[in-house]
Amino acid sequence: MTHVVDGNAVAEDVRDGLSDAIGTLKAEGVKPGLATVLMSDDDASATYVSMKQRDCEEVGIEGIHVEIDPDAPAEELYETIDDLNTDPNVHGILVQLPVPDHVDDREVLRRIDPTKDVDGFHPENVGRLVAGNARFKPCTPHGVQKLLASADVETDGKDVVVVGRSDIVGKPLANLFVQRGEGGDATVTVCHSHTADLESHTSRADIVVAAAGVPEFIDGTMLKEGATVVDVGTNRVDADTEKGYRLTGDVDFESAKPVADVITPSPGGVGPMTRAMLLYNTVKAASDLAD
Numbered sequence: 602m603t604h605v606v607d608g609n610a611v612a613e614d615v616r617d618g619l620s621d622a623i624g625t626l627k628a629e630g631v632k633p634g635l636a637t638v639l640m641s642d643d644d645a646s647a648t649y650v651s652m653k654q655r656d657c658e659e660v661g662i663e664g665i666h667v668e669i670d671p672d673a674p675a676e677e678l679y680e681t682i683d684d685l686n687t688d689p690n691v692h693g694i695l696v697q698l699p700v701p702d703h704v705d706d707r708e709v710l711r712r713i714d715p716t717k718d719v720d721g722f723h724p725e726n727v728g729r730l731v732a733g734n735a736r737f738k739p740c741t742p743h744g745v746q747k748l749l750a751s752a753d754v755e756t757d758g759k760d761v762v763v764v765g766r767s768d769i770v771g772k773p774l775a776n777l778f779v780q781r782g783e784g785g786d787a788t789v790t791v792c793h794s795h796t797a798d799l800e801s802h803t804s805r806a807d808i809v810v811a812a813a814g815v816p817e818f819i820d821g822t823m824l825k826e827g828a829t830v831v832d833v834g835t836n837r838v839d840a841d842t843e844k845g846y847r848l849t850g851d852v853d854f855e856s857a858k859p860v861a862d863v864i865t866p867s868p869g870g871v872g873p874m875t876r877a878m879l880l881y882n883t884v885k886a887a888s889d890l891a892d
C-alpha cells in the first residue's frame with residue numbers, strides 16, 4: 602500500500618509543538634510577531650499571505666500585515682522594511698515574492714535584517730545554510746525534510762533527484778540533502794529545464810522532488826518502483842469550477858501513486874508544511890528555539 606503523506610496532519614503536529622515555546626515566551630513578556638508585506642495585485646500571492654496571517658492568529662503569533670500599492674516607488678518598500686527591522690515587536694519579516702519588476706528583489710532580500718529573515722533568503726543566511734550552519738532553513742525545503750521524516754523516509758545514502766533549481770526550493774533543498782546528518786547524507790542530482798534526459802534521472806531515483814512549477818509533468822512512467830515522491834508544486838489550471846481553476850501539483854498523482862511507496866499529494870502535502878515552518882522560524886527568531 603502506498604503511503605500518502607498527510608501534510609495537514611504533520612503541519613498540525615508542528616504547530617502543536619510550537620505552543621509550548623510560544624507559552625514560555627509569553628510568560629517572559631514576549632509575543633512573537635510576524636510581519637508580512639504584500640506589494641502585488643496577484644490573486645494567488647494575496648491568498649498565500651492571508652493564509653499566513655490566519656495561521657499566526659491561530660497559534661498566538663502577532664500578525665502584522667503591510668500592503669503597498671504595486672505601482673508605488675520601490676523606496677516605499679525599502680523604507681517599510683527599514684521600519685520593520687527596527688520594530689521590537691516584529692521578530693520575523695516576510696516580503697511576499699515576486700515583487701513588481703521596478704523593485705530590485707535582491708535589494709529587498711539584502712535589506713531585511715538577517716536575524717528577522719524567516720524566509721532564509723538573505724545572502725548571509727543562504728551562505729550559512731550552504732556552510733551547514735543554517736540560522737533559518739527556508740520554509741519549503743525544511744517542510745519537505747519534516748514530511749520525509751514523518752513518513753520514516755531515510756535519506757542517508759539515497760539517490761535524490763530534485764527537479765527544479767529555484768532559489769526558494771530547488772537550490773536550498775539540494776543543499777540540505779547533501780549535508781551531513783539527519784535529513785541529509787544523500788547523493789543529489791538537480792534537474793531543470795535544460796536537463797538533457799530528465800527521465801534517465803528520475804527513473805533511477807530513490808526520492809524524487811518535483812519543484813519545477815509545471816502542472817503534472819512527472820508521471821508514473823518516469824519513476825522507479827517503490828520510489829518516494831514529493832510534490833512541491835501548487836499550480837492553478839483552468840477548470841470548470843466556481844473559481845474557474847483547480848489546484849494541482851507537478852506530479853500526475855493518479856499514475857505516480859501506484860508506482861510509489863510514499864507520495865505527498867498536492868494540495869495537502871508540502872503546502873501546509875511551508876506555512877507551518879514559517880511559524881517555526883518566527884518562534885525561533887523570537888527565542889532560542891533549537892532546531
Ligand code: GUN
Nearest residue numbers: 695696697698699720769
Ligand atoms: N513566494 C512564493 N513562495 C514564497 C516564499 O516561500 N516566501 C516568499 N517571501 N515569497 C514567496
